[in-house]
Amino acid sequence: MANIISDETIEYVGILAKLELSDEEKEQAKKDMGSMLDYIDKLNELDTSGVEPMSHVFPVNNVFREDVVTNGDDREAILSNAPEEKDGSFVVPKTFD
Amino acid sequence: MSKEYEVVIGLEVHVELATKTKIFCGCSTEFGGAPNTHTCPVCTGMPGSLPVLNKQVVEYAASVGIATNCKINQNCKFDRKNYFYPDNPQNYQISQLYQPICINGGVEIETEKGGKKTVGIHEIHMEEDAGKLIHDEWGESSLVDFNRSGVPLIEIVSEPDMRSADEVIAYLEKLRMIIQYLGASDCKLNEGSMRADVNLSVREKGASEFGTRTETKNLNSFKAITHAIENETARQIDIIESGGKVVQETRRWDDTKEYSYPMRSKEDAQDYRYFPEPDLVPIVISDEWLEDIKSRQPEFRDAKMARYAEEFDIPEYDIDIITGHKKLADIFEQTVALGANPKKVSNWLMVETMFLLKERGQSPEDVSFSPENLAKLIKLADSKTINNNVAKEVFAKIFDEDIDPEKYVADNGLGAVSDEGELKAVVEKVIAANPKSVEDIKAGKVKAMGFLVGQTMKEMKGKADPGTVNAILKEHFKEYM
Numbered sequence: 001m002a003n004i005i006s007d008e009t010i011e012y013v014g015i016l017a018k019l020e021l022s023d024e025e026k027e028q029a030k031k032d033m034g035s036m037l038d039y040i041d042k043l044n045e046l047d048t049s050g051v052e053p054m055s056h057v058f059p060v061n062n063v064f065r066e067d068v069v070t071n072g073d074d075r076e077a078i079l080s081n082a083p084e085e086k087d088g089s090f091v092v093p094k095t096f097d
Numbered sequence: 098m099s100k101e102y103e104v105v106i107g108l109e110v111h112v113e114l115a116t117k118t119k120i121f122c123g124c125s126t127e128f129g130g131a132p133n134t135h136t137c138p139v140c141t142g143m144p145g146s147l148p149v150l151n152k153q154v155v156e157y158a159a160s161v162g163i164a165t166n167c168k169i170n171q172n173c174k175f176d177r178k179n180y181f182y183p184d185n186p187q188n189y190q191i192s193q194l195y196q197p198i199c200i201n202g203g204v205e206i207e208t209e210k211g212g213k214k215t216v217g218i219h220e221i222h223m224e225e226d227a228g229k230l231i232h233d234e235w236g237e238s239s240l241v242d243f244n245r246s247g248v249p250l251i252e253i254v255s256e257p258d259m260r261s262a263d264e265v266i267a268y269l270e271k272l273r274m275i276i277q278y279l280g281a282s283d284c285k286l287n288e289g290s291m292r293a294d295v296n297l298s299v300r301e302k303g304a305s306e307f308g309t310r311t312e313t314k315n316l317n318s319f320k321a322i323t324h325a326i327e328n329e330t331a332r333q334i335d336i337i338e339s340g341g342k343v344v345q346e347t348r349r350w351d352d353t354k355e356y357s358y359p360m361r362s363k364e365d366a367q368d369y370r371y372f373p374e375p376d377l378v379p380i381v382i383s384d385e386w387l388e389d390i391k392s393r394q395p396e397f398r399d400a401k402m403a404r405y406a407e408e409f410d411i412p413e414y415d416i417d418i419i420t421g422h423k424k425l426a427d428i429f430e431q432t433v434a435l436g437a438n439p440k441k442v443s444n445w446l447m448v449e450t451m452f453l454l455k456e457r458g459q460s461p462e463d464v465s466f467s468p469e470n471l472a473k474l475i476k477l478a479d480s481k482t483i484n485n486n487v488a489k490e491v492f493a494k495i496f497d498e499d500i501d502p503e504k505y506v507a508d509n510g511l512g513a514v515s516d517e518g519e520l521k522a523v524v525e526k527v528i529a530a531n532p533k534s535v536e537d538i539k540a541g542k543v544k545a546m547g548f549l550v551g552q553t554m555k556e557m558k559g560k561a562d563p564g565t566v567n568a569i570l571k572e573h574f575k576e577y578m
Binding site for chain 2: 003015016018055056058060061062063064065066068069070071073074078079081084085086087088089090092093094095
């Protein structure tokens with residue numbers, strides 16, 4: 001494997017993704033990420049100068065909605081997905097801006 | 098202080114667009130609904146839900162770009178900005194990084210020295226707003242309301258072209274004016290429909306490199322922006338003077354304590370890992386569509402001022418004030434179109450309306466009365482059906498409740514007494530009751546007549562035309578005039 005993922009990198013990616021990995025999982029993740037980057041390197045061997053980056057596979061543009069209210073009050077259904085609710089709101093651990 | 102410093106400021110301005118629905122779903126954007134009553138699977142980030150772009154958002158964003166001299170990116174796309182925060186249910190915000198809808202624009206502002214300068218606009222992009230967190234004072238939890246989640250925003254990113262708080266305010270006023278004229282937003286800082294983040298650094302005067310900048314957030318009035326700029330400038334100069342280094346960070350302004358403090362810790366590393374949004378297809382703005390948007394641009398302030406000067410016989414001062422707020426200009430034009438005299442309409446707007454707005458702590462955008470009722474009031478005053486004092490009283494009612502003045506005057510018996518016989522009788526009574534004033538007038542002190550006019554008005558409970566009363570008195574004392 002050409003790409004070696006350091007402990008610091010896997011730690012940092014874990015923080016960004018809000019994942020707490022065991023030592024074992026970290027080793028596996030390092031290996032997986034390394035091989036993914038190897039694959040990217042392989043793709044990078046292609047000369048793509050002058051080729052527009054593609055973000056979508058299908059040549060479809062301009063899918064729009066008109067600015068018309070179509071949804072009513074569906075709070076009960078929405079809140080039924082909440083692990084905990086109070087006063088018509090989702091409850092989350094105390095958070096400050 | 099031995100050295101001279103220069104402050105360098107750039108702004109990120111978020112503006113909530115005035116669409117009826119959210120940017121990616123058919124939920125209402127109406128302000129003030131009960132928590133989570135304007136939500137659906139899309140704006141609460143439920144797995145499997147798919148966003149569909151509101152066409153009006155593209156039109157508003159492009160129209161703001163055109164009005165601020167930007168180049169419109171006719172091929173633009175959305176990107177994902179990834180971060181975790183409870184007000185952001187998808188764990189990403191749909192925004193634009195790589196191909197924002199508008200780039201390379203600028204607006205001209207007037208500087209405090211009376212000159213003009215251009216503040217560059219780096220880009221304008223479209224994005225979605227986050228939900229609102231309500232902190233439980235007593236409990237161990239916070240509550241999330243997603244009514245605001247998915248409300249469309251544009252973010253207007255300026256170049257670091259401003260050099261003082263005054264220039265920042267002038268720039269914001271200019272943006273606000275343009276956007277209000279477009280009807281793309283009401284731009285109320287106090288309600289959060291316009292928000293400004295201040296990027297600020299200081300450097301020694303004459304230096305060519307920028308200093309390290311900080312970003313200050315949570316500024317919801319022009320006053321807060323001005324104070325935060327002064328405060329942050331002084332803080333950075335202090336650090337530099339004492340040999341320290343300014344740290345690049347985001348700071349939060351506390352409006353009551355009037356100081357700012359750093360907001361984020363290392364746990365929220367600013368690494369957003371943007372990538373193209375796979376759930377939304379690219380936007381292609383054809384030449385025809387762009388021309389169509391351009392052809393619908395409204396008459397902006399400068400053009401309006403020139404037209405008013407041409408069309409209406411009102412002073413430049415009036416024109417300046419009325420066109421300073423789209424709302425006032427609209428009411429002015431509509432009332433005049435109903436046949437009212439332009440100068441009289443202007444007077445009601447500039448004097449009484451401004452007075453009542455100030456008294457009620459409101460801004461011109463809050464004006465809610467109809468041009469029809471103002472036109473009727475002017476007609477009532479012109480025909481002397483009501484006198485000026487009554488007109489003011491009725492206007493306050495129109496201002497607050499948009500009442501029909503004709504009906505109100507009739508219902509409350511406020512019509513002026515124009516029957517000369519009845520008025521004369523009252524004047525005679527007042528003359529008889531005030532021999533001292535009569536003596537004064539006879540002795541040549543004509544001013545004493547004013548007192549008699551006042552007494553008559555009082556006797557008539559304000560329902561007489563002071564001009565007519567004056568005329569009757571003059572007639573009575575004509576040999577002493």
